[in-house]
Amino acid sequence: MHFRAALGRVLLGALGAWLVLPGGAAAAILKINGSTTVNLPVAEAAEILRAEQKLQITVDTQGGSSGGISMLGDGQVEIGMSSKHVGAADRAKFPRVKFQETHIGEDAVALIVSRDVWNSGVTNLTQAQVRELYEGRVTNWKQVGGLDRRIAFFNKEPGRGTWEVFTHWLYGDSKKAPPVNFPEVGGNEETRNKVASTRGAISQLSASWADGKTVFALGIKTESGDAVLPTAANIANHTYPMSRPLFVVTNGDPAGEAKIFIDFLLSSRGQALVRKHGYLSLDQLK
Amino acid sequence: MFFKPTSQPPDVRRRRLPRVPHTRVFSWLCTFLVGLFLLSLVALFGWQSLPVWRDVGPAYVTGTLWFYRQHTFGTLPMIYGSVVVSVVALVLAVPVGVGAAICTAEILPPRLRLAVKIAVELLAGIPSVVYGLLGILFLRDWVYRLLSPWDPLSGDTLLTAGILVGVMILPTVLTLTDDALRGVPALQRQAARGLGLTCSETVCSVVLPQAWPGIVAAVLLALGRSLGEMIAVFLVVGRQDNQWPAHLLSPQPLMQSGQTLASKLGGSETNIAYGDPLHWAAILGLGLLLLFLVGTITAMSFRFLRQDRHA
Numbered sequence: 001m002h003f004r005a006a007l008g009r010v011l012l013g014a015l016g017a018w019l020v021l022p023g024g025a026a027a028a029i030l031k032i033n034g035s036t037t038v039n040l041p042v043a044e045a046a047e048i049l050r051a052e053q054k055l056q057i058t059v060d061t062q063g064g065s066s067g068g069i070s071m072l073g074d075g076q077v078e079i080g081m082s083s084k085h086v087g088a089a090d091r092a093k094f095p096r097v098k099f100q101e102t103h104i105g106e107d108a109v110a111l112i113v114s115r116d117v118w119n120s121g122v123t124n125l126t127q128a129q130v131r132e133l134y135e136g137r138v139t140n141w142k143q144v145g146g147l148d149r150r151i152a153f154f155n156k157e158p159g160r161g162t163w164e165v166f167t168h169w170l171y172g173d174s175k176k177a178p179p180v181n182f183p184e185v186g187g188n189e190e191t192r193n194k195v196a197s198t199r200g201a202i203s204q205l206s207a208s209w210a211d212g213k214t215v216f217a218l219g220i221k222t223e224s225g226d227a228v229l230p231t232a233a234n235i236a237n238h239t240y241p242m243s244r245p246l247f248v249v250t251n252g253d254p255a256g257e258a259k260i261f262i263d264f265l266l267s268s269r270g271q272a273l274v275r276k277h278g279y280l281s282l283d284q285l286k
Numbered sequence: 287m288f289f290k291p292t293s294q295p296p297d298v299r300r301r302r303l304p305r306v307p308h309t310r311v312f313s314w315l316c317t318f319l320v321g322l323f324l325l326s327l328v329a330l331f332g333w334q335s336l337p338v339w340r341d342v343g344p345a346y347v348t349g350t351l352w353f354y355r356q357h358t359f360g361t362l363p364m365i366y367g368s369v370v371v372s373v374v375a376l377v378l379a380v381p382v383g384v385g386a387a388i389c390t391a392e393i394l395p396p397r398l399r400l401a402v403k404i405a406v407e408l409l410a411g412i413p414s415v416v417y418g419l420l421g422i423l424f425l426r427d428w429v430y431r432l433l434s435p436w437d438p439l440s441g442d443t444l445l446t447a448g449i450l451v452g453v454m455i456l457p458t459v460l461t462l463t464d465d466a467l468r469g470v471p472a473l474q475r476q477a478a479r480g481l482g483l484t485c486s487e488t489v490c491s492v493v494l495p496q497a498w499p500g501i502v503a504a505v506l507l508a509l510g511r512s513l514g515e516m517i518a519v520f521l522v523v524g525r526q527d528n529q530w531p532a533h534l535l536s537p538q539p540l541m542q543s544g545q546t547l548a549s550k551l552g553g554s555e556t557n558i559a560y561g562d563p564l565h566w567a568a569i570l571g572l573g574l575l576l577l578f579l580v581g582t583i584t585a586m587s588f589r590f591l592r593q594d595r596h597a
Contacts, residue, residue: 066557093561152439157525159554179353183442183524183543186554190422190521197427198440 029056030257034068034081035161036061036187037107037206038246041273042081045265055257061187066159072249073097078258080249083107083161083206101247102254104265105274105281108207108230108243109165110217112192116199117216120147124219124227127241131170133202135178141200154194154203155182165244166204207235208278236284246279331574338567346571350530354555359568361575363530367444367544368579371519372512374448374540375455380505383459390460391467392489403461410457418518421450426522438541442524445540450522451515455508462507466500467493499593506587510580516548523549547576 032042039061046057061081062071068080073094086099111130113122122144125133132138133151142148156163158174167177185191188209195201196214207230210217219227220241234240254262264270271281338346342359349360390399429449430441470493478488494501524543527550531539551572559565 063554063557066554070557070560089561150437150439154440157554159558175355177355179356181526181528183440183526184553185525193422194426194440194442198430201440 028257029058030079030261031058031060031077032079032081032248032261033060033062033071033077034249035065035083035246037083037161037279038065038068038081038104038248040277041104041270041279042248042265044273044276045261045270048269049261049264053260055260057257057261064157064159064186065161065164069099069249070094072099072251075251078250079254079261082247082249083244084164085245085247086249098252100250100252100254102250102262102266103245103282104248105246105271105279106235106243106285107246107279108235108240109162109169109204110207110210110230110242111220112195112203112205112210112215112217114195114198114201114215116149117141117146117202122146122218123216124221126221127170130220134170134180136180147200149200152198152201153182154185154191154198154201155180156191156204157184157186160186161244162204162206165242169242206278232280232284235280246274328574328577331570331577335567335571335574337564338571341564342568346568347575350528352527354559354565354568357564359564359571361547361572363528364545364547364550364572365575366530366539367523368513368546368548368576370444370539370544371447371451371523371546372509374445375451375512376505376509378449378452379456379459379508383456383504383508384463384501387460387463387467388489388494391464392485392493399464403464406457406460410461414454414515414518417450417454418521421446421518421522425450433541436541440524440543442522442543443541444523444544447519447523447544447546448540450518451512454515454518455512458508458511459504462504463497463501466497466504469500470496499590503587503590506583506590510583510587513583514548514576514580516552519546520549520552525549525553547572547579551576 032046039059043059046055046059049055050057061067065080065082065084068077068082069086069090070093071077072080073090075097082101086101091097091099111125120141122141125144129138129144133144133153138144139151140148141151156166164174167174171177185194185203188206191203191205192209192211192215195203195205205215205217207217209215210230217230219229221227228234228240230240230242235243248262248265250258250262253259265274266282271283274281275284338359342349346359347361347365349358350362351358351360352363390402394402425446426441428441429443429446430438433441433443433445474492474496475488478492479485483491523546525545526543527545529539529542529544551569556569559569
């Protein structure tokens, strides 16, 4: 009886303490979330700063750019990663948050196809062809000069920066994009993997991920008849139409650890990381 | 006086202690907290999803189209997807799981049985994202090749998701069925064998009928898990909305991409929905539907488990 009573008291006490006391005061952790595209250089920068400056940093990619922006808006993270501008709708959703974008580089969205499509001669498409394909009016590759196979369109899920850039290019505004019915893909690895392993597949993917071995980036045929490939030069001089800025976003001017982190991204070492992952660094854009 | 403690007035401390049953208070408190948590969860989901029940009404569960920009929210294809994936999983996992449980409970020597059980329960503890990645690496391509005579669009199909979930719920079916079978008293087996029944006759006509409620409970618990499975399904189901089949019983949808309630909730649409009250309500409504489905099935399985104990 004594023992049980004592145990009960201890448990009750522990429960009370757990309910009343706040979590242990841990050192401030710099939390970052957002686009898988921006994540590549940011995660590597975080690793370097963890080792060199003993900063505590967590980097996550929940929900892509929209996830980064809304978690920053909610105050769950200090830095959001985004591969699109913070829209007026986002700003209206979080009126108290002063979204401050810091440009760290540029990326292009490529239309990638599987090997069988590429080998059958489909190496570029016009904007009108892409639109017909996206709206489901072209459903077989032979309609655009390729092999006789149904088109397996893997649509990047809405809310991802890649999808926004793609629909912005096709329709001028992502909100004007018609409702479509395709299987959806999320992260870059998933997209590349699924396109590479499916015959007749096409999807939108960050150009740096189009390796030319398992998946192939299509050129965009302009009105003059040239096929413009998503190469560094074409992205920098904006002849390739589907490119997008890469941002880290903070609430107001970056301060404290966030400032150290962003300064590092803008330094020559940080910009080297941007280039290392296949994006264009700021000096390449000038 | 000193030698007759029984005639003494009871000691103050001894009398006071049993009056405050700490253990009972503590367990009631914990039960209360759990109940409160569950109730507030349902209340929160119900309250936040109120706009969709008001604006869309019954069409929310009978509509077959989901276009969030047009504010069209019909969840039937997702409910259908969840059901198909779960049925495929059960069709695969139940015969294998129950068969293996008969083997472990009735045939294997006790030590080997224990070893098998430990291994199987370890399998049950593997995080589902691991299964999902294995599914992406191997199962998708395997199903894609398997279905190639029918020219599937890709390897992301309801069938792929069903097979993957089937593998995931197999340990649950096996270990719970094994427990149910072991719950049948050994005396009855001996009596059956004494009457001249063979081993398989004993299992079929004595053990299985008695363990039946427990087996049903095992299957229902596995069903609950398969309905709620998110990440593994998310990676291989294709996440294609509005896949309502022309014929309900046709096998065609198995070879096509689809969407389940849980995989929809795992997508990045939840981030877009935030801030649009109706869209947000529609997303939370999915959570409520899922909670309702899984809750009902779990409650049913506990009914069967109780029957089993009474039997």
